[in-house]
Amino acid sequence: MKNAHLKLLDELSLYLKNIPGIGEKNASKYAFWLAEHKDKANSISKLLKEISEKVKSCRLCYNLTANENGICDICSDKSRDHETVCVVETIENLLEIETANVYNGLYFILGGVISPIYGIDSIIKRIDYLVSRILKEQKKELILVISPTTEGELTMQYIKEKLKPSNIKITKVAIGVPAGADINYINKKTLIEAFKMRTVA
Ligand SMILES: [Zn+2]
Known part of the structure; x- marks a missing residue:
């Protein structure tokens, strides 16, 4: 024994x-x-x-927060542009963009992309929540910062399909690396450029 x-x-x-x-x-x-x-x-x-x-997930964007009302510092910040939402895969991606100091809107964290690894249901649930909020609130632009992998493309397609009833402008960050590269390995300079060069998705 x-x-x-x-x-x-x-x-x-x-x-x-x-x-x-x-x-x-x-x-x-x-x-x-x-x-x-x-x-x-x-x-x-x-x-x-x-x-x-x-520490819990922000009830608006899934960033982490220790705020009692369950809303993170970014979502609570009145000086930020509340009409623009940037969709990222992970909280690390959010931190990279914040560090690059290239964006001043809100975020939404998917927790991955639609794939068997991340579990399809949890991602779909988050996307549905994002879509319901966009359809209800006045948002101008949704920026997709998602890895250009097959699964990432599928996820972006799904979001676009779901948002067809809205007239929100959907853009994607043109990541200047070969298709299939992972957003997590992009350096700060590339990220800043990619943000500036974003195109209609
Ligand atoms: Zn938040």
Whole structure:
């Protein structure tokens, strides 16, 4: 029979392995490291508890927020252009665009693209929510910043189809890299250029 401590560490490894970028070997390494460094493990555990209690998805755009009203700092910022919405795949994409300082509108985070990996239902649900808001509110432009992969193109097509009843202008950021490249690997300068050169989708 396996020792009790090994069983616990195995269980922790299994959870760690779910984090993107952590393989089986590292998961086990981290689990042992945490077991050996109790102070750090306790601090992490406290922080995780606080994060899970306080940090949630913005109820308008799915960015993260710890604001009590559930609306993130970007959506709450009156100085931003509330008539333009930029659709991105991930919160990391939002941060990249914010860092590039090239855009001052609102965002909407899809959480991926329509593909078997991300799960089709959750993305469709978010798109439906985005569409319902655009049909209700006065929005001028929707900017799609989505990887030009087959699945990304499919996602953009789906959004465009759904928004046919509205007269919102839909543009897409002309990412200056070969088709199939991932938005996550585009550098800041390219992103700024791509934003300026965006075309009607
Ligand atoms: Zn928000």
